[in-house]
Amino acid sequence: MKKKIKYTLTFILNLGLLFGLLACRASNAVEAIDENTLFSIPYGNFEEQISISDLNSVGNCRFGLAMRDGFFYFINGQAKKIMEFNSYGDLLTLFYNEDSEIAKYLEKSNRPDASVHNVISFPFDYPGQIVVDSQKNIYTVCSIPRERQEKSDDGAMLYSQNVLRISRNGSSVDYIGQQGPGGTPFPFIKNIYTTDKDELVVVSKTSSGVIVYWYGIDGFLKYMIPIDDKKVPTVKGIDENSEVFQTVENVIPNISAYKLYVKVDYYSTYFDEESRVQSGVNYVQTNLYELDIETSSYEDPVTIPPYEESVVADYSRLTYKIPYDFLGVTKSGWKFFIVKTENGFNLEIIQNESQRILRRHIDVNHEDVLFNSMALSPEGLLSVLYIEKENARVSWYRTDSLIESLIK
Numbered sequence: 001m002k003k004k005i006k007y008t009l010t011f012i013l014n015l016g017l018l019f020g021l022l023a024c025r026a027s028n029a030v031e032a033i034d035e036n037t038l039f040s041i042p043y044g045n046f047e048e049q050i051s052i053s054d055l056n057s058v059g060n061c062r063f064g065l066a067m068r069d070g071f072f073y074f075i076n077g078q079a080k081k082i083m084e085f086n087s088y089g090d091l092l093t094l095f096y097n098e099d100s101e102i103a104k105y106l107e108k109s110n111r112p113d114a115s116v117h118n119v120i121s122f123p124f125d126y127p128g129q130i131v132v133d134s135q136k137n138i139y140t141v142c143s144i145p146r147e148r149q150e151k152s153d154d155g156a157m158l159y160s161q162n163v164l165r166i167s168r169n170g171s172s173v174d175y176i177g178q179q180g181p182g183g184t185p186f187p188f189i190k191n192i193y194t195t196d197k198d199e200l201v202v203v204s205k206t207s208s209g210v211i212v213y214w215y216g217i218d219g220f221l222k223y224m225i226p227i228d229d230k231k232v233p234t235v236k237g238i239d240e241n242s243e244v245f246q247t248v249e250n251v252i253p254n255i256s257a258y259k260l261y262v263k264v265d266y267y268s269t270y271f272d273e274e275s276r277v278q279s280g281v282n283y284v285q286t287n288l289y290e291l292d293i294e295t296s297s298y299e300d301p302v303t304i305p306p307y308e309e310s311v312v313a314d315y316s317r318l319t320y321k322i323p324y325d326f327l328g329v330t331k332s333g334w335k336f337f338i339v340k341t342e343n344g345f346n347l348e349i350i351q352n353e354s355q356r357i358l359r360r361h362i363d364v365n366h367e368d369v370l371f372n373s374m375a376l377s378p379e380g381l382l383s384v385l386y387i388e389k390e391n392a393r394v395s396w397y398r399t400d401s402l403i404e405s406l407i408k
Helices: 002-026 055-060 101-108 399-407
Strands: 036-041 063-068 071-076 081-085 091-097 117-120 130-132 138-143 161-166 173-176 189-194 200-206 209-215 221-228 244-253 259-271 278-292 307-313 316-322 325-329 335-341 344-351 356-363 369-376 382-388 392-397
Touching: 063 130, 063 369, 063 382, 071 130, 091 101, 117 161, 130 189, 138 189, 161 189, 161 200, 189 244, 200 244, 209 244, 221 259, 244 325, 259 325, 307 335, 325 369, 344 399, 356 399
Parallel strands: 091 117
Antiparallel strands: 036 392, 063 071, 071 081, 081 091, 130 138, 138 161, 161 173, 189 200, 200 209, 209 221, 244 259, 259 278, 307 316, 325 335, 335 344, 344 356, 369 382, 382 392
């Protein structure tokens, strides 16, 4: 009886989210969020500038952004440096590799602001992921030298990355591997997070899904949670003949509890009606599960409505359903999902406990923006680093104020 009631409540919740989405569509408008441009960063090789070699191949650049308490932290992977700015664009702290170009420049100069410079001796390259905890300790993903990389026994997986940990004042620098400080390298790291207890969470991609490493405040491993694509909960297909398969698109920790939010996208095989030959796949749906890592149990899912785009061709209209990417979760439980559109990005913000769903748009001219990096704060403020042709700019969108207005 309890199980039946539980499923009924889940159905009502998903129905409420769907009605919320339909209500947004009925108005035939998605409200845009105002962009607040904070400051710009010029390109160049000096300490307060961003280094980039070829803007025509900027897709391969290694940039990352984190924001904490109004301070911004940038990874400039090509220049092997980490920069801290205030909201006015003033450089507060610079961390850099001792073998980088900026190290050679600073060695020859007598800069009055040398106190902001911190040398890192670890010979790492920075792919772009970065996060900062409440004590302003910095964590960033590093690709280790080839001679230190390892392979799995079957050769299917490469262990090539570690997490560099830098104390607030730069007095302590070490790296975290799978087991903790000084541990073996990780497989490819999708992203890193810190919780409200300042515990580090590392999400790595594997050939079969995702592995999540959860560390204590001392940096040593507390939990290792493998999430296999084939072992997550399944759903039924569109018809009896179709085969459904699923993929774990993203996993993000609950910053206040030992739980994970697991986003799963479901697809089914598509058969041509005349030849009865499989000719493609259809998107079915997206579910968001909460996984209790202490009990290894999934809670009932919330179905995430997809983004829909219509195309008119030959006097007919085709509607495509596209799953959103999972961007993050606030400490109050709002889930952020995002999808790129022709003229910017669409946000879908869901609070399943209150059965609320918000849809907003971010206006961006993709022809002007060559690369972007987004960061969602625990309060729900969305910050973005835009790499453009002339310079880089930092903006934020007050989605936190939008959420606060609904809570009151």
